[in-house]
Amino acid sequence: VRVVSRSAALLIFSAAVAVAGCDAGATRSTTAATAPACNRPPTAPLPGSREGMVRIPGGAVRLGSALEPEEAPRPAAVGAFWIDRTEVTNDQFAAFVRATGYRTVAERDRAGAAVFAATKLLPTAGDATPWWRLDPAATWRTPDGEGSTIAGRGAEPVVAVAFEDALAYARWLGRDLPTEAEWERAARGGLEGAEFTWGDDPRPGGRPAANHWQGVFPLVNTGEDGFQGRAPVGCFAPNGFGLYDMAGNVWEWTKDAWPDDPGSRVIKGGSWLCADNYCRRYRPASRQAGDASLGTAHVGFRTVVRE
Numbered sequence: 001v002r003v004v005s006r007s008a009a010l011l012i013f014s015a016a017v018a019v020a021g022c023d024a025g026a027t028r029s030t031t032a033a034t035a036p037a038c039n040r041p042p043t044a045p046l047p048g049s050r051e052g053m054v055r056i057p058g059g060a061v062r063l064g065s066a067l068e069p070e071e072a073p074r075p076a077a078v079g080a081f082w083i084d085r086t087e088v089t090n091d092q093f094a095a096f097v098r099a100t101g102y103r104t105v106a107e108r109d110r111a112g113a114a115v116f117a118a119t120k121l122l123p124t125a126g127d128a129t130p131w132w133r134l135d136p137a138a139t140w141r142t143p144d145g146e147g148s149t150i151a152g153r154g155a156e157p158v159v160a161v162a163f164e165d166a167l168a169y170a171r172w173l174g175r176d177l178p179t180e181a182e183w184e185r186a187a188r189g190g191l192e193g194a195e196f197t198w199g200d201d202p203r204p205g206g207r208p209a210a211n212h213w214q215g216v217f218p219l220v221n222t223g224e225d226g227f228q229g230r231a232p233v234g235c236f237a238p239n240g241f242g243l244y245d246m247a248g249n250v251w252e253w254t255k256d257a258w259p260d261d262p263g264s265r266v267i268k269g270g271s272w273l274c275a276d277n278y279c280r281r282y283r284p285a286s287r288q289a290g291d292a293s294l295g296t297a298h299v300g301f302r303t304v305v306r307e
C-alpha cells in the first residue's frame, strides 16, 4: 500500500478523526475465546548466533502464481540458507537498539511512519488508500502513532521500520535480509505450487490459518482469528519448514528492488489487513512494492544467513 503525500495525509487524518473519532490501532480482539495459543517468543539475538533460525535447503524454486499480473510465474534458484523462525519482535529490536544506540528513520527529524486508521472512508479516484496517514509521532516504539505503545507487546513483530532499519538490524547480527526468491522458497514450506503456505484450503478446519482480516475491509473487522491487529509472533501453526507467520501478521521486507522502482523494495506475505474482499495477499506468491524510506504499521521483517 502506497502512502499519500504528507499534506494529503494530514487532510485525511482530519477527516478520519471527524468520521471515526478514533484510531483503530492494533488491539487484541475482545473475543478472547477464539484467540489461538501462542508459542513462546524468540529470545534476544546474539551477533554471530543462529539461534531461532531454521535451515532451508537450496534448489530450484517456481515463484509466483497465475492469480495476479504482478506475480506471474517465473523460475529461480537459491542456495541453502538459514532464516528466522519468526518475524523479528519488538523485544529483539529493542536489544539491538540498546546495544548499538541505533535510531530508526522514523525517529530522525520526526520523520514518522504510516499508521492505519480504520474509518468509514472508501477509496476515491484521488486516493486509493484513505485508511493510511503519516504520523510524525509514529516510531517502532509508538507504532500506531501518537499515544500508542509497545509496552506489553514485546512478542509482537517490530513495525514502523524502514528498509535500512531492517538491514541495520540484520547486519548487526552478521546476517542479511532475504531475497524475494529466498523468502518465497521459505514461505512455501515445501508445498510448491500451493496457493497458501499451508495448502490450498483457504480455511483448513473451517478456521483462519493466519492473522489476516476477516470481515469487509475496511469497515468490519470481525477478529475471527483472535486478533484485531498485529498478533504476537508464533500464534498460528508453522509451515512445513517450521516457520511462523509467513502468511499474514505483518508484511516482510526483502532485499529485492521493485521492478522499475529502485526506491521501493519487494515486501512479502501480507498482513493482518489483508481481507478476502480487498487484497488477499496472505499468499506466498503475493508481492507488493514497499517505499524503502518509510516505516509502516504493517511491515516488519526477518533475517537470513547464507551457507
Ligand SMILES: [Ca+2]
Residues within 6 Å of the ligand: 087, 245, 246, 247, 248, 249, 250, 251, 252, 269, 270
Ligand atoms: Ca508475516
